[in-house]
Amino acid sequence: MRITRQREAALFVAGALAAGLAGCASGTAGTAASSSANATASETPKLSGTATVFAAASLKATFTKIASDFEAKNPGTTITLNFAGSSDLVTQITQGAPADVFASADTKNMAKLTDAKLVDGAPASFATNVLQIAVPPSNPASISSFADLAKPGVKVVVCAPQVPCGAATQSVEKATGVTLTPVSEESSVTDVLGKVTSGEADAGLVYVTDVKTAGDKVKGVPFPESNQAVNTYPIATVGDSKNKDLAAAFIATVTGAEGQKVLSDAGFGAP
Secondary structure (H helix, E strand, C coil): CCCCHHHHHHHHHHHHHHHHHHHHHHHHHHHHHHHHHHHHHHHCCCCCEEEEEEEEHHHHHHHHHHHHHHHHHCCCEEEEEEEECHHHHHHHHHCCCCCCEEECCCHHHHHHHHHCCCEEEEEEEEEEECEEEEECCCCCCCCCCCHHHHCCCCCEEEECCCCHHHHHHHHHHHHHCCCCCCCEEECCHHHHHHHHHCCCCCEEEEEHHHHHHHHHHCEEECCHHHHHCCEEEEEEEECCCCCHHHHHHHHHHHHCHHHHHHHHHCCCECC
16 A cells, blocks of 8 residues: 555654653653552551550450560550559559550549540440459369358458459459458459469459469369459550550550450450
């Protein structure tokens, strides 16, 4: 087929224009994609810095693992943990102790901070727990029920009433009509467990999770009346937190699938 010079020139110009338009379109699309990626990156800043978590003593094993896993997945972050009885932690935060997250072993102590407007928003419930009797492996006082704790001569240790495990103990006493005469009242559930493992007590009222964590150091004695005092654990960001992004990310981990698995494996119930 013959093509005149005029026709050939026209075709050349058209081809050049098409190529130029295609290049512009490609460049525009590339610029748009780059801008979109940059916008996404700016919307999800990398976590960094330190967050201090005040947590109930019964959470020591689980929160230590959750915090370790969190730090491994978020290089450049540090989770500092402070464990004690929930009531003691509330006192510390109320008096100005620097904290970013508070995890309580009951809703009553968390309410003290929410009522004082010392936490952000509504706390999130993330676990439940119930009491169990811990005795030395040999069970020298032959404890097999809650009522046995009231037998003459039995050295029983409980948490102080203001501590969640102590409040739960009182609820069970009221529900059963059994009044205990403890040889000591401790400021945290781990202190109660310590009295049993050291042989200073015949029995102690702790959480089922504490018995599981203690392994063969104690023997657990379950009792049906424990369902009369189920403790719900709430968690929240402290209002004066200096790193609220990191605090929120840690809370999301605790309440998310990863944290829930760690808690479930340790014997905690679902919230």
